[in-house]
Amino acid sequence: MQKSSFFTTTFRETLLRDRGGAVLLSVLLLLMIFIPLLNLGTGVDNPLHVSTYTVTLLGKYLCFALLALSLDLVWGYCGILSLGHGAFFALGGYAMGMYLMRQIGDRGVYGNAELPDFMVFLNWQELPWYWYGFDHFWFAALMVVLIPGALAFVFGWLAFRSRVTGVYLSIITQALTYALMLAFFRNEMGFGGNNGLTDFKDILGYNLQQDGTRVTLFFLSALLLALCYALSRYLMNAKFGRVIVAIRDAEDRARFIGYRVENYKLWLFTLAAVIAGIAGALYVPQVGIINPGEFSPLNSIELVVWVAVGGRATLYGAVAGAGIINYAKTWFTSILPEVWLFALGALFVIVTLFLPDGLAGLLRRRKTAAPPAAQSQSGEAAA
Numbered sequence: 511m512q513k514s515s516f517f518t519t520t521f522r523e524t525l526l527r528d529r530g531g532a533v534l535l536s537v538l539l540l541l542m543i544f545i546p547l548l549n550l551g552t553g554v555d556n557p558l559h560v561s562t563y564t565v566t567l568l569g570k571y572l573c574f575a576l577l578a579l580s581l582d583l584v585w586g587y588c589g590i591l592s593l594g595h596g597a598f599f600a601l602g603g604y605a606m607g608m609y610l611m612r613q614i615g616d617r618g619v620y621g622n623a624e625l626p627d628f629m630v631f632l633n634w635q636e637l638p639w640y641w642y643g644f645d646h647f648w649f650a651a652l653m654v655v656l657i658p659g660a661l662a663f664v665f666g667w668l669a670f671r672s673r674v675t676g677v678y679l680s681i682i683t684q685a686l687t688y689a690l691m692l693a694f695f696r697n698e699m700g701f702g703g704n705n706g707l708t709d710f711k712d713i714l715g716y717n718l719q720q721d722g723t724r725v726t727l728f729f730l731s732a733l734l735l736a737l738c739y740a741l742s743r744y745l746m747n748a749k750f751g752r753v754i755v756a757i758r759d760a761e762d763r764a765r766f767i768g769y770r771v772e773n774y775k776l777w778l779f780t781l782a783a784v785i786a787g788i789a790g791a792l793y794v795p796q797v798g799i800i801n802p803g804e805f806s807p808l809n810s811i812e813l814v815v816w817v818a819v820g821g822r823a824t825l826y827g828a829v830a831g832a833g834i835i836n837y838a839k840t841w842f843t844s845i846l847p848e849v850w851l852f853a854l855g856a857l858f859v860i861v862t863l864f865l866p867d868g869l870a871g872l873l874r875r876r877k878t879a880a881p882p883a884a885q886s887q888s889g890e891a892a893a
Contacts, residue, residue, distance in 0.1 A: 530826040530870065531743055538736045541568070546725045562721050565728050566796050567840065571833050572731035573793040576738060578816045578832035579825060580785035585814070586823035587746055588778055589758035591680045593810050594687030595786060598658035600804035602787025604694075605657055607707035607800040608641060609650030610718075614711050627709070628702045638700045647714055654791040655784050662783030663776065670772040670779075675761070684807050691805035706801025713795050724796070731792045735829070738785050742825055745781075754778055755823075815858050821870025830869060 545568065548560040577599050584590040616623040620630040624637055643649040665686065669679060697703040716723045745751050756764045757771050765771045794800045803809075812835075820831020835854070842850040865872055 527747075528743055528826075530824060530873075531739060534739065534826040534829055535736055538732045542729055542732045545728060549725055550721060562724050565721075565724050569724070569728040569731045569796045570793060571836050572728070572735050573789045573796070574816070574836050575829040575832040576731070576735045576789035576792070577786050577813060578820070578828040579735070579738060579742060580782040580789065581813055582817050582822060582825055582828035583742055583746075583782045583785075584779055585817060586825075586828070587751065587758060588754050588775060590775065590779065591677075591814070592683045592779075592782075593680045593807060593814065594683035594685070595782070595813055596807075596810040597683075597687035597690050597805055598662060598783040598786035599790040599793070600687075600690070600694075600800070600802075601658045601661065602654045602790030603794040603800040603804060604701060604707070604790075605644075605650055605653040605787070606791035606794045607710075608644040608653075608701075609647060610710040610713060610795060611707050612641070612645040613713065614709065617711055618709070626702075626707075628705065629700070632697055634700070641700070651791075654787050658783040658787030658790075659780050662780045666776040666779040667772075670775045673772075684810065687805050687810055688807050691802050691807075694802040694805060702801070704802065706799060706803075707794075708799040708801075710795060710798055718795055718798070727792065727796050731796075734788060734792065738788070739825060739829070742785075746825070750774070812854070815854065817868075819857065819861050819865075819868055821868030824868070824870040827868050827870030834869075 545560055545565060548558055549562065549565050552559040554561075577595070580598075581592065581595045584592055584595075611626045614626065618627040618630075620627055622630050625634055629637070644653070665683075669682060674682065693699055694701050694706075695704055701707065710718055712718055713723070716726075718724075746754070753764065753769055753774055757769070757774060761771055790800075790804070816831040816835045817828045818831070819835060820829065821827025835857075838853070839850060842853055861868060867874070
């Protein structure tokens with residue numbers, strides 16, 4: 511009982527000291543309350559109505575924010591620049607996509623209750639063994655966590671034991687996601703090839719096209735983002751997080767004083783991969799498709815830009831960066847699609863030169879500059 515009370519008190523104090531996180535959690539709470547009300551509780555003609563398209567778009571942004579949060583854990587706090595972090599996102603998405611494909615049953619184009627349409631088109635005679643079990647949601651949910659986590663654990667165990675660091679580790683992670691992209695493009699792999707997995711009908715018996723299902727997926731995305739943020743903040747403020755930061759700043763010194771550096775890096779890398787896989791699983795039913803393009807190294811590089819713009823080693827900065835960049839991407843690609851890549855590149859250069867700590871660092875500098883001004887004003891008033 512005392513241990514539970516101590517954990518609860520420590521957890522609450524951790525969040526109270528984190529003003530940026532408190533703002534983020536408050537915003538997520540408001541979104542979870544008002545977005546469902548304004549979508550389901552108001553008519554289309556109501557000026558306060560939030561369309562289902564907007565709900566889906568916001569849900570997609572929340573999934574990207576969860577993905578950025580996972581990268582900030584390994585890059586911001588541990589200094590591991592993963593240029594293949596999108597691979598874990600895509601693997602989680604494929605695990606959920608396989609479950610959704612199995613739920614189609616005989617409602618597909620070819621009416622085959624056992625094989626997905628793309629397998630019938632390619633003359634597959636039976637379902638591959640690695641598709642077994644994906645007709646059950648609990649199994650798919652387990653694979654969403656297990657597959658990205660297992661890949662990250664094996665990859666990290668090999669890389670960190672070999673003491674691969676810096677740009678070499680970044681290149682290897684990029685090679686990993688590129689290899690997975692090439693593999694999933696092949697029709698022989700049994701994952702839909704170039705077209706991927708799509709034409710989903712329902713999830714847990716609920717129609718994916720219904721407003722209530724879309725709102726529920728949005729709500730779950732916001733809830734899991736809040737939970738993963740709180741867990742990440744707690745870990746980074748605990749002893750584990752302090753050791754991780756010490757490894758980032760002086761890895762040789764941390765190893766010299768007795769810490770098993772490889773183990774700390776391995777478990778953090780695995781945790782980040784699991785969170786990325788959860789983000790991918792939430793993303794797929796909301797956008798309605800998953801294809802090998804999600805493994806593209808360019809996606810992982812863009813993810814790095816999100817975290818850099820928002821602010822490394824802040825968690826809430828990574829979330830904000832993902833939201834800002836993806837909103838800008840939606841706006842640019844609909845109004846000036848040919849300008850988007852130039853705008854993204856220019857933004858990254860500006861942040862690198864003038865805001866190395868991102869937008870969160872800019873806000874911190876403003877706060878630290880405010881007290882002296884306030885003190886001078888109070889001194890003038892006294893005089």
